[in-house]
Amino acid sequence: MKKQTILFLGAGRMAEAILSGLLARKRDSIEEIIVTNRSNEARLAELRAAYGVTATRDWQAQVAGADAIVLAMKPGQVRETLVELAPHVNGQFVFTVAAGIGTGMMEELLPEGTPVAWVMPNTAASVGASVSLYTYGKSVRAEHRAVLEMILDGIGSYEECTEEQIHQLTAVTGSAPAFLYRFAEVLEETALQFGVTKEQAHRMIVGMVYGSALMLKQGDSPAALRDQVTTPGGATAAGLRVMEEREFPALIGAAVEATNRRAKEMAKE
Known part of the structure; x- marks a missing residue:
């Protein structure tokens, strides 16, 4: 070539x-x-x-x-x-x-x-x-x-x-980094409540996201990795229970749907 x-x-x-x-x-x-x-x-x-x-x-x-x-x-x-x-x-x-x-x-x-x-x-x-x-x-x-x-x-x-798959997956691969960055932003803001500096909070969250991504890249499923972190009845389980009670999967699904819908609207405007 x-x-x-x-x-x-x-x-x-x-x-x-x-x-x-x-x-x-x-x-x-x-x-x-x-x-x-x-x-x-x-x-x-x-x-x-x-x-x-x-x-x-x-x-x-x-x-x-x-x-x-x-x-x-x-x-x-x-x-x-x-x-x-x-x-x-x-x-x-x-x-x-x-x-x-x-x-x-x-x-x-x-x-x-x-x-x-x-x-x-x-x-x-x-x-x-x-x-x-x-x-x-x-x-x-x-x-x-x-x-x-x-x-x-x-x-x-x-x-x-296929073209239709790209329409439906735009949010998952194209826009979802913004969802992840928002998640990281909120975690940083939460960490600040416990007396660390902004620089410390940023390093903590970046390291957590980076390490988690490396674990995912090794090939284990998200569910399997989640289970490795979660002891039944433990602290992580309590946090995950709140996410389920607040319908976290439905929230993500709604964000994906809204992103894809808006992308199609923008193409027609």
Whole structure:
């Protein structure tokens, strides 16, 4: 596979997470990364200084030289961007990382036969630990698959899914880190009540989350690991009982449902 020129339409947090992960882990596969946005020159200058990427507001002039084009804007901006992009596309591989946007819209608005994909990464891409879900359109060939898998391997792990599965799992892999961060935030605030400093509380919670994640990665199920911590009738069991009484599983289910519903709404706005 030849070195790739990748054009990002959008310069927000997700674009930065992906390009920083790529430059850290797949630099030998990259010819050039070009980042664009519509109006924020300061943001482009920031990314240019931090990563040495090409940054420009004239994205139309960059399309012809790109091998892959990443739509990295808000879901509500994707349709307008596709309409503007269509006259400039001539076989480039186009994929979006916007929530709620499947391959159908891209195939409808881009020239017939354009290879497209939908990817749902998360912001851990910047540290090479994203869990990315992806699905392909009808015109994707082996060379496009190789390019996308190179990109996704550079930012973490990845799973091919159906489009409907990605719609339903957006909250589980894409948004759930925010749920975990909120959980960690509350634990830190709770720890402060017992007289430790903010720095101590942060170190404690980060260490707990990190260690727990390592245990999970070793392969035991969450239920089995929970049982290892929980002595019947003990202190941990008392805390878990409160979580069940307050319907913690239903709370998480409702958060997932709300996230997925809103993602679909945003794609239509």
